Amino acid sequence: MAVRVRLRIKSLETGRSVETPALVNSGFEAESPQVLLPQSLARRLGLWPPPPDARLVEVGTAGGPVRNYMVPGAVEVSVVTPDRVRGPVRSDVMISNLEYEVLISDQLGSALGIVILDLRGKWRFSDEGVVRETEGPQYWY
Numbered sequence: 001m002a003v004r005v006r007l008r009i010k011s012l013e014t015g016r017s018v019e020t021p022a023l024v025n026s027g028f029e030a031e032s033p034q035v036l037l038p039q040s041l042a043r044r045l046g047l048w049p050p051p052p053d054a055r056l057v058e059v060g061t062a063g064g065p066v067r068n069y070m071v072p073g074a075v076e077v078s079v080v081t082p083d084r085v086r087g088p089v090r091s092d093v094m095i096s097n098l099e100y101e102v103l104i105s106d107q108l109g110s111a112l113g114i115v116i117l118d119l120r121g122k123w124r125f126s127d128e129g130v131v132r133e134t135e136g137p138q139y140w141y
Contacts, residue, residue, distance in 0.1 A: 006021055035092075037094070040141060057069075
C-alpha cells in the first residue's frame with residue numbers, strides 16, 4: 001500500500017476544481033511544487049488541450065524518458081481531510097497521457113506539510129501528531 005492524500009486542485013485559468021486522491025511520490029523529484037495530472041483530469045480542469053504557456057518537457061521515469069506538457073503555476077493545491085484543509089499551494093502542472101493517477105512531487109508534498117510515517121499508508125501533517133490513513137486510489141482514464 002502507498003500513501004495517498006485527498007487533494008483539492010483548482011485551475012487558476014478556469015476556476016474549475018476537483019477533489020481526488022493523489023499518490024505522494026518522493027521519487028517524483030522537482031525543482032518547484034508540481035502535480036502530475038492524467039490528461040483526462042487536465043481536460044476536466046480546462047488545461048487540455050494545453051494552454052499557450054505550456055511547454056513540452058522530457059522527464060526521466062523508471063520506465064525511461066517521457067514527454068509531458070508542463071504548465072507553470074497553473075493550479076492551487078490543498079490537502080483535504082475530514083478535520084482540516086492545508087493549503088493552497090500554487091503549483092506547476094505536468095500533464096501525462098500515460099499515467100492514470102494524480103502524483104505529488106517531493107516539493108509539493110513538502111510545501112503541503114505531508115510527512116510519510118509508514119510506506120504502508122500512514123502519514124501526518126508536519127505540524128501535528130495525528131496519524132492519518134491513506135486514501136484509496138482513483139484512476140482517471
